[in-house]
Amino acid sequence: MANFTPVASLIGGVLIGLASVWLLAANGRIAGISGILHGLFAQPPGDRFWRLLFILGLVAAGFGWHAFVAPAAAREGFGLGWAAVAGLLVGFGTRVGGGCTSGHGVCGLGRFSLRSLVAVIIFMATGMAATYLVRHVL
């Protein structure tokens, strides 16, 4: 557990929670990022502007982090084929399952939803299984 970062991770988590409360209080929206992203492509186009701003904020945070805190670091040795497969599964799975780590995790658990708790347990379990297979078996 040499890589354990309890303080930064806890504070970062609190900021994520505060951002979710902010979006709900100010805009009446749930900060499920899969829903925010895929809503951009909804037909008919409706409330795209706030979604775009939220996503711009997310990306800008990354550029700001690299400018002021730590330089950008790309990981080595992760094939683009794997990135494509993983992205397809994440995009497809979250839309069928109605949420991701933020929607079911941060927001769903925060409202004590049994549906979200079940989703979190399932995606944690299959995530651990997939990581095990990719890192230790394949």
Add this chain to the structure above:
Amino acid sequence: MIHALGAGLLFGVGLWLSGMANPQKVLDFLDITGNWDPSLLLVMGGAVAVTAAFFRPLIRLKRIDFREGIDAQLVVGAALFGIGWGIGGYCHGPAITALSNLSAEAFVFVAAMVAGGLVARIWPSPAQGR
């Protein structure tokens, strides 16, 4: 509208500070048989501590309805999402903010993620946006 930008910024800073924007760290959490890094439990714990305190009254105030109940869509969707998460170490927020790395993997992942969401649209009984 400025609130959406601000909330996105704060969310993104939280992702970087917590380590979630680093897919290697996410995989170190999911890899329970390896050199396990439990940090992400604290990310989730910290975030849910805040939402648990404020969400229910705000949801009542804003009169938001949620789908309840557990169905096959939820189980299959969450399972597939987890597999993709466990392969790449990215879910939506971290992948989007990691575009700032200007790395090919982040762009390919986000493009594939959007495509996967569009495919889900033509799936029987498509999930509604959350």
